[in-house]
Amino acid sequence: MSKTPLYWNKAKKYLSEKDKVMKKLIEKYSDASLTTRKNIFLSLCNSIIGQQISVAAANSVFLKFKKKCKNKISPTTINSLTFSQLKSCGLSRQKVKGIKSLAKKMIKKEFKPHLIKHMSDEQAIEYLSELRQIGRWSAEMILLFTYNRSNIWPVQDIGLLRAISNNYGKKYFPPNSFVKKLQKKFTPYCSVATWYLWRSIDDDPIQY
Numbered sequence: 001m002s003k004t005p006l007y008w009n010k011a012k013k014y015l016s017e018k019d020k021v022m023k024k025l026i027e028k029y030s031d032a033s034l035t036t037r038k039n040i041f042l043s044l045c046n047s048i049i050g051q052q053i054s055v056a057a058a059n060s061v062f063l064k065f066k067k068k069c070k071n072k073i074s075p076t077t078i079n080s081l082t083f084s085q086l087k088s089c090g091l092s093r094q095k096v097k098g099i100k101s102l103a104k105k106m107i108k109k110e111f112k113p114h115l116i117k118h119m120s121d122e123q124a125i126e127y128l129s130e131l132r133q134i135g136r137w138s139a140e141m142i143l144l145f146t147y148n149r150s151n152i153w154p155v156q157d158i159g160l161l162r163a164i165s166n167n168y169g170k171k172y173f174p175p176n177s178f179v180k181k182l183q184k185k186f187t188p189y190c191s192v193a194t195w196y197l198w199r200s201i202d203d204d205p206i207q208y
Contacts, residue, residue, distance in 0.1 A: 004033040005148045011189035015196075018185055021167050025196040034195050036148050040113040041106055042073050043146040044131070047138040048098045049091065055202065064089040078103035098133025105131065121149055144191050153183045153190035163197035 016023040037043050049065060050058035068089050069077045078086070078099060086096045105111040111131060116124045121143060128139035137156045143149040154160055155176075164179060165172040186193040 004035070005150070007150050007189070008033050008192065011150065011192040014189055015186060015193055019182075019193075022186075022193060022196060025167070025200055029196060029199040034145070034148065034191070037146055039073075040142070040146055041075060041102070043142055044102055044134065044138075045073060045078075045099055047141050048095050048102075048133045051095070051133070051138065061090040065091070075103040075106040079107060095133060098131075101132040116143075116147060121152065124149075144194070149191060151188045151190045153186070153194060155179055155183075157194075159198055159201060160194055163201045167197065167200055 012026050016026055037046075045065070046058075046062060049061050053061070065086070066073060068081065068085060083096055083100070086099065087093065091099070102111070116127065119127060124143055124147075125136055125139040128134050128142055129136060134142075137154055140152050140154040140157075144152040144154070161173050161179070164170060164174045164182065168174070168178070168182075170178060182193070183190055
């Protein structure tokens with residue numbers, strides 16, 4: 001893990017001044033911050049594993065996955081494991097195919113993660129979405145957690161939408177117009193706002 005993003009304290013001050021709810025959340029959850037997992041392959045695997053299941057279920061599967069890899073989660077390790085071995089960790093067929101495809105692309109250098117730092121958020125999302133099992137939501141998680149992009153607002157994320165409903169007294173799902181209004185208010189620090197909203201519904205800081 002790396003240190004807290006350089007923009008974090010500036011973002012907290014900005015959001016606190018912009019929004020009363022955000023000020024309250026920032027004061028309440030002052031014990032931690034967004035951290036970075038520098039290993040893009042590990043982050044992508046984790047993102048695929050976590051799709052459409054709870055955080056607790058994802059953690060359970062990931063521990064089995066890690067054990068199967070003998071604590072060495074890398075493209076070469078994944079490439080050496082059979083389909084059945086990976087599936088036995090609790091992964092669906094589609095998730096195994098996604099992880100296997102990712103490993104092959106990394107080994108063949110068909111996927112070049114170093115290019116992402118030179119891309120805009122939308123360009124990076126499009127590039128990451130070319131990978132099997134990686135859609136917009138997964139790409140946004142990578143940009144937020146691995147690259148610490150400051151202005152990611154993942155409107156497809158159920159947790160974010162639920163947190164907005166809870167904290168702003170809106171029905172579930174909150175109206176798109178209100179979600180966009182918050183995005184405009186929180187820019188250029190939507191990632192930080194997202195992190196605090198997540199904390200309000202799950203006391204364990206999320207990490208991908």
